[in-house]
Amino acid sequence: MAQRGPSGHGEMDRRRRASSNxxxxxxxxxxxxxxxxxxxxxxxxxxxxxxxxxxxxxxxxxxxxxxxxxxxxxxxxxxxxxxxxxxxxxxxxxxxxxxxxxxxxxxxxxxxxxxxxxxxxxxxxxxxxxxxxxxxxxxxxxxxxxxxxxxxxxxxxxxxxxxxxxxxxxxxxxxxxxxxxxxxxxxxxxxxxxxxxxxxxxxxxxxxxxxxxxxxxxxxxxxxxxxxxxxxxxxxxxxxxxxxxxxxxxxxxxxxxxxxHGKTFYEHRSLFTMVLNYYRIFQFNIMFLVLLTVLAFAVTISPDGGKSGWVQFGRIGDVVEPYTTRDLKIAVVAIPFSLSLMAFFKCVMEVCHGWHLLTSKESSATSSRSFTYGSALATRIVWNGGFAVLFGTMIYVPLNQDKDTTLLDNLYPLCGAYILPGLLVLLTQAFAPQLINGTFAAKFVREGESCYVGQDMTPPMSNQVKYIVFWILLWIVEAITSYFILVRPLMLPTLSIYAMTLDYQNSLVSFHNVGIIIAL
Structure with a gap:
């Protein structure tokens, strides 16, 4: 008896030609x-x-x-x-x-x-x-x-x-x-x-x-x-x-x-996935808060800090006693410190999320595994982690020793050295992306450079300008509202709590009552 296939006909049955359909x-x-x-x-x-x-x-x-x-x-x-x-x-x-x-x-x-x-x-x-x-x-x-x-x-x-x-x-x-x-x-x-x-x-x-x-x-x-x-x-x-x-x-x-050729994409259903997908939103909100807080602190310790409206910004950069210029510099250091620390943790999460790609035994010629991506990720970890430690030291040592340090005196050159590469990359991507796309440097800029999909999705410059202008106007309105309604009224109470000497009834004593400030 002839063996039947899935269609129920014998294997020797003649296959229909497409034209007969x-x-x-x-x-x-x-x-x-x-x-x-x-x-x-x-x-x-x-x-x-x-x-x-x-x-x-x-x-x-x-x-x-x-x-x-x-x-x-x-x-x-x-x-x-x-x-x-x-x-x-x-x-x-x-x-x-x-x-x-x-x-x-x-x-x-x-x-x-x-x-x-x-x-x-x-x-x-x-x-x-x-x-x-x-x-x-x-x-x-x-x-x-x-x-x-x-x-x-x-x-x-x-x-x-x-x-x-x-x-x-x-x-x-x-x-x-x-x-x-x-x-x-x-x-x-x-x-x-x-x-x-x-x-x-x-x-x-x-x-x-x-x-x-x-x-x-x-x-x-x-x-x-x-x-x-x-x-x-x-x-x-x-x-x-x-x-x-x-x-x-x-x-x-x-x-x-x-x-x-094995599986190349692994969907990790974890907290890392959510944070990485929405990292730019988290980064913007945190940095927005840090910038407004530093601005409010600089205004509060200035001679015109007690005034209202736009007049309070008249002598920003000057300080009144008992504060010193060192306190203002430490506050400014908090901006690059927050940025570098978040970038470092983002790189660590990328390592955890893409560990299978970094440790895959498949050849990089036939899979998503890329030595270039691994080296770029390691470089970003060292770069952001190193500057996070550097900026953290610039904050910690003066606060503990109550004196200026050489690092703090070189605040602005060090901030420029940290921000300059990223600024150059942004300008290059905006005005001359061909200098980066398809080169070894692309891995250091864009994590998914080995991905073919989405390579040429840059919108026209006119649309980019409209998009940027819209968000700048929106941020200005949001900054003004958040500063005068949320941040500025809380700065004096925060400084008062920071300067208080409190007697704790337990062994958990925070540095200058920072724990209480965070809890509030």
């Missing part, structure tokens, strides 16, 4: 049997949808597409029904583009426009992995002029996409297939090496799909596996963000994914 009109059947005697271009001319300039032009899209379709079908074994569908798809796209062209446009304008839309992601992908885009370099396409070789590129891309199944969910995988297969076409422009029908589906798409389908595996209790134990489309697609993928032939990429 579609209703075929008698007129189309007769036209196909007559070897397309009534060509699509002729019918378009009859319907008068083609500009007069293009009628009878030397660029014959249909003849070129037919040649490319037959050549590629024999070269890679695309299914006959799928090839016929994509042939009609491409011809209709070209006809639509041609109908929108102006009489003054070049004859191949519609073809160039389609190519630009189709290959924009492919060219961006090539730039990201530092390789040159591949274009068809052979000859023999009939009636093609100028950029007529684009017919081969466009037809190959649609044939790859047409039989890609769920591989379409991995755009960079499709870019890889197109890059490799077009290189194979250029290496054999005469098409001497041919494959049987179904070779592309069986040898290229199915192994990749089989790896992606593992995400549907279930455990012994028939429940889906945990997300850390399966690979989804994003994990597999990330393999093609590395230049290493170009060294793997298309017929072996499924085996490569199975043996040498």
């Amino acid at each position: 579609y209703f075929e009109l008698d007129a189309d059947r007769r036209r196909n049997k007559s070897e397309r005697s009534e060509r699509l271009s002729k019918r378009l001319d009859t319907m008068d949808v083609t500009p007069a300039t293009f009628k009878g032009s030397s660029l014959d899209d249909e003849a070129a597409v037919d040649y490319c379709c037959e050549f590629l079908k024999a070269k890679f074994g695309f299914q006959e029904g799928s090839a016929s569908n994509q042939r009609e798809h491409v011809l209709l796209l070209l006809a639509n583009g041609k109908a929108r062209c102006l009489p003054s446009d070049p004859a191949d304008q519609h073809l160039v426009q389609l190519g630009n839309k189709l290959f924009s992601n492919y060219r961006s992908w090539c730039k990201f992995i530092h390789t040159s885009p591949v274009t068809y370099t052979g000859n023999g396409i009939p009636n093609s002029t100028g950029s007529g070789n684009l017919h081969m590129d466009v037809m190959l891309y649609f044939l790859i996409w047409g039989e890609a199944a769920n591989v379409r969910h991995m755009p960079e995988c499709v870019c890889y297939l197109f890059h490799q297969m077009l290189s194979m076409v250029n290496a054999d422009p005469q098409g001497h090496e041919q494959q049987r029908e179904g070779w592309y589906l069986d040898q290229v798409v199915r192994p990749i799909w089989r790896e992606a389908s593992n995400m549907k595996r279930r455990n012994a209790l028939n429940k889906p596996l945990e997300h850390v134990k399966i690979r989804n489309y994003d994990d597999i697609n990330e393999y093609f963000w590395k230049q290493h993928c170009l060294s793997i032939p298309v017929a072996q990429v499924g085996q490569e994914l199975t043996q040498n």
Whole structure:
């Protein structure tokens, strides 16, 4: 008895061709049997949808597409029904583009426009992995002029996409297939090496799909596996963000994914995830409070501190007894100290959150693991941690010893040294991002530089200016409101509690009653 497959039919049953899934009109059947005697271009001319300039032009899209379709079908074994569908798809796209062209446009304008839309992601992908885009370099396409070789590129891309199944969910995988297969076409422009029908589906798409389908595996209790134990489309697609993928032939990429490429993204559901995702909000709120507190302290100890309104800022920087300039400097040090301390803890949380990437045994050439990211993270930890200790010492020693120190005297040069690199990076990213993107320095600026997605999402400068102006105005209003209503009225009570000498009934004695101030 013959063994039956999932469909209930025997294994020897003949597989249906794609063309049998579609209703075929008698007129189309007769036209196909007559070897397309009534060509699509002729019918378009009859319907008068083609500009007069293009009628009878030397660029014959249909003849070129037919040649490319037959050549590629024999070269890679695309299914006959799928090839016929994509042939009609491409011809209709070209006809639509041609109908929108102006009489003054070049004859191949519609073809160039389609190519630009189709290959924009492919060219961006090539730039990201530092390789040159591949274009068809052979000859023999009939009636093609100028950029007529684009017919081969466009037809190959649609044939790859047409039989890609769920591989379409991995755009960079499709870019890889197109890059490799077009290189194979250029290496054999005469098409001497041919494959049987179904070779592309069986040898290229199915192994990749089989790896992606593992995400549907279930455990012994028939429940889906945990997300850390399966690979989804994003994990597999990330393999093609590395230049290493170009060294793997298309017929072996499924085996490569199975043996040498594991899961790349682990979703950590922890407190670290929440803090890192909203770090900029936490950082802004804390630094906003520190800045307003330092400003209120500087105003309070100034000669005009007892006045109201804007007059109180008239002599800011001067101090009255019993305070000294040293107290004002210590307050100013609190600003870079808070910034460096938060940046240090952020780096530590990144280490905890991305520990699997830093300690992964996979090669950095085939996974998200990156020595550059690890070294950049270590550099930021040392930089921010070192300055946090330095600024903390500038605060702690003068308060304990009640005297100025050499470090405190060099406050402003040290603050400038800490802020200058970040300021230069911000200016470079705003006005000349090309100096950083795609270089070794990018890892020190952007943690996700190994991520292909979101590389070119910088908004136009006009939108950035509007965005910045809006937030500056909002911050000014918020600063004025928070200062006069929340921070300034609490400064004198805080200084009074700080100067009090209290008798504690327990062993928990805080430095200058700081514990009480924090509790209040």
